[in-house]
Amino acid sequence: MKTAAEISLYPLNDNYLEIIHWFIQRLDSYSEIERLTNGMSTQLQGDHDAIFDLLKVEIAAANEKWGRGVFVCKFIPGGVNLAHTE
Template identity: 35%
Template sequence: MKVSVDISMYPLIDDYCQPIIDFIDRFEQNPAVNVQRNSLSTHIYGDYSDVMGALNSEILAVIEQVPQTVFVIKLVGKDREKAVINACE
């Protein structure tokens, strides 16, 4: 089953940018998932078990290093990677 995840990461520390960049970079090195960056969040696409496995290991790595990090995660059970949404039409 394919899924799509929208994730935002908020390290509650002064130097918050580098942990976010490192987090996204590690996802981009995973060949089992597709990643799209944008200015507000990161989108991760792929097979449910691949995406959830990557989320599990990468979130654990972050909270071990910066425990005062907040994650906001939205997950949909469908591949939305190439979807175009025109809510106003």
């Protein structure tokens, strides 16, 4: 099953932009996942299990490297058109 996820990361750290960029770069290492980022959030789309496996790994990695942060996520089973602009 395809799933879309929208993720916003709010690092509890003064160098928050560095942490957000680091996180997005790590997401790009998953070639099977489609990624779109804007000024508010990052949208991912791909296989349901791949999305959740990615989040499990990357949220833990961010916590280990940078300390606590807030992740706000929304999920749409079945996916969406990430290119939609309306």
